[in-house]
Amino acid sequence: MRGLFGRHKPPPAEDQDSSDTELIKAIAAGRVEALWILHHRYAPTLRGRLSRRCADPDVVSNAIQDTFVSIWRSAKRYKPQSDDAAGWIWTIAIRRLISALRGKDSRWIGYDHHLGDVLVxxxxxxxxxxxxxxxxxxxxxxxxxxxxxxxxxxxxxxxxxxxxxxxxxxxxxxxxxxxxxxxxxxxxxxxxx
Missing domain, CATH: 1.10.10.10 (Winged helix-like DNA-binding domain superfamily/Winged helix DNA-binding domain)
Structure with a gap:
């Protein structure tokens, strides 16, 4: 996500030890370093999970980027419940993938518990x-x-x-x-x- 962050070096080490909830609060305060850390923490796992649901790596990459743009935009609305940041991030990611697939002929299988239906x-x-x-x-x-x-x-x-x-x-x-x-x-x- 170099284009999104405009930097190549990692943020300070003390920030990298922050909890996910602390990072989301920092993102809400406009700290791009916190988004960088969250991206490096979650992007590989999201790529693996989304790739099991979509065979098109470009669609998956776009969904991941859209996920972190959405996190940046919606961090102020995040309401932590027992440090459930991973679930919140996954929900955003799967919805971004669903949105991407609605307009594209990609291989997909899945059930979205929030939408309540089989998608493709x-x-x-x-x-x-x-x-x-x-x-x-x-x-x-x-x-x-x-x-x-x-x-x-x-x-x-x-x-x-x-x-x-x-x-x-x-x-x-x-x-x-x-x-x-x-x-x-x-x-x-x-x-x-």
Whole structure:
């Protein structure tokens, strides 16, 4: 995002240790360095997650850039709830991808919980399996999990992130991710039995 930031060197180290919520507050105050840090913290994970939903890397790149432009513009309206910045950022990113895909013929599969509908159907076997997961019995069981357990299982199992990546995205320790995934799997087994 060199064009957006107009600089190449990272901001001061003390700023890089700020929490996501602190960074969003700094962005709301007009500190571009905070946006730079948030971008470097989240862009790789967003690229991975969005790429699983869209096969066009240009569309994904545009959605990521639009996400951070939107964060810059809407940071003042961010209302933190138990340091849920990762979820807020993901919601913006997925909506930017949806907007980009509405006017483009791209491969997409997904269900947006905020919009409540399947967006576009593709023919790949992987996409059909994911569609079945999200809308079949397993999807219903996933929806009944607590938000914390559902988020952990979605980012690790469905999105394929490592425990370390998931911990960073969710803003929790790696051990907590492992525990939540273990608990989520146990509850899903009970629900599906």
């Amino acid at each position: 159907h593709t023919e790949s076997a992987e996409d059909l399996v994911l569609l079945g997961i999200e809308h079949g019995d397993l999807g219903s069981a996933l929806a009944r999990l607590s938000p914390e357990l559902r988020a952990a299982i979605e980012v690790t199992v469905l999105d394929g992130l490592t425990t370390k990546e998931a911990a960073r995205l969710l803003g929790i320790p790696e051990g907590t991710v492992k525990t939540r995934v273990m608990r989520a799997k146990a509850r899903l087994r009970e629900e599906m039995a």
